[in-house]
Amino acid sequence: MEQIPILKVGRCLLVSIQIDMHDKLAMALQDDLTQKLVETRARGVLIDISALDLVDSFIGRMLSNIAAMARVLDTQTVVVGMRPQVAITLVELGLTLPGIRTALDVDRGLALINKLIDEPEGDSGARGAH
Amino acid sequence: MENLLNHIVRSGAEIVIIDITGVRTVDTLVAQHLIKTVSAARLMGADCIISGIRPQIAQTIVHLGLQLDVTSKATMADAFALALKRTGQVMSRAQIKPT
Numbered sequence: 503m504e505q506i507p508i509l510k511v512g513r514c515l516l517v518s519i520q521i522d523m524h525d526k527l528a529m530a531l532q533d534d535l536t537q538k539l540v541e542t543r544a545r546g547v548l549i550d551i552s553a554l555d556l557v558d559s560f561i562g563r564m565l566s567n568i569a570a571m572a573r574v575l576d577t578q579t580v581v582v583g584m585r586p587q588v589a590i591t592l593v594e595l596g597l598t599l600p601g602i603r604t605a606l607d608v609d610r611g612l613a614l615i616n617k618l619i620d621e622p623e624g625d626s627g628a629r630g631a632h
Numbered sequence: 633m634e635n636l637l638n639h640i641v642r643s644g645a646e647i648v649i650i651d652i653t654g655v656r657t658v659d660t661l662v663a664q665h666l667i668k669t670v671s672a673a674r675l676m677g678a679d680c681i682i683s684g685i686r687p688q689i690a691q692t693i694v695h696l697g698l699q700l701d702v703t704s705k706a707t708m709a710d711a712f713a714l715a716l717k718r719t720g721q722v723m724s725r726a727q728i729k730p731t
Contacts (some may be wrong), residue, residue, distance in 0.1 A: 503643070571651070584675050585641075586637030589637055589672040592675060593668045593671045597691075598671040598674070610646075611677075
């Protein structure tokens with residue numbers, strides 16, 4: 503069965519989605535990711551969606567769910583590499599993904615996540631919470 | 633909107649300043665589009681700052697009951713100063729020696 507790799511990079515987990523997501527795969531990813539988060543005691547999750555041409559409402563909700571789950575597990579989530587077309591589609595669908603932090607590429611995403619991890623509590627969640 | 637987003641990718645910009653000094657009136661459609669653009673830019677990892685909102689436009693936005701969840705600054709200069717601060721850059725006057 504297809505599987506999405508989850509790699510540990512420093513203090514975070516890197517999830518690079520390279521294939522078209524379908525519902526079953528999305529559910530499996532949520533399971534795997536939460537499992538790995540607890541196993542590795544990672545502090546951040548970086549989801550790279552630069553290979554995705556299409557993000558529908560289901561995938562959008564999945565991203566929100568993953569971020570919410572990660573927050574419960576005391577982890578920061580950053581989505582990186584969203585294509586312009588995908589961003590336009592999501593906004594037209596009314597999915598602005600509140601509560602998810604974003605960055606342009608993996609490099610900036612890692613920098614942002616490390617900043618968020620080092621930041622004292624309380625300040626995190628203030629930005630992008632709307 | 634598409635142009636802006638493509639430019640963000642190409643230039644790797646972290647901050648977008650939208651200056652609407654030249655815009656005299658804003659109707660619901662324009663405001664809606666503005667909000668969409670800001671949201672899309674945020675999804676691409678860029679923060680938006682809106683500057684130069686005229687008093688008339690401020691009134692319209694409030695009367696229309698629109699929620700602009702975005703940083704706004706009075707003038708382009710203020711917005712630029714904030715952008716510099718956020719990116720950790722400082723601008724200072726060069727010391728010119730009298731000749």
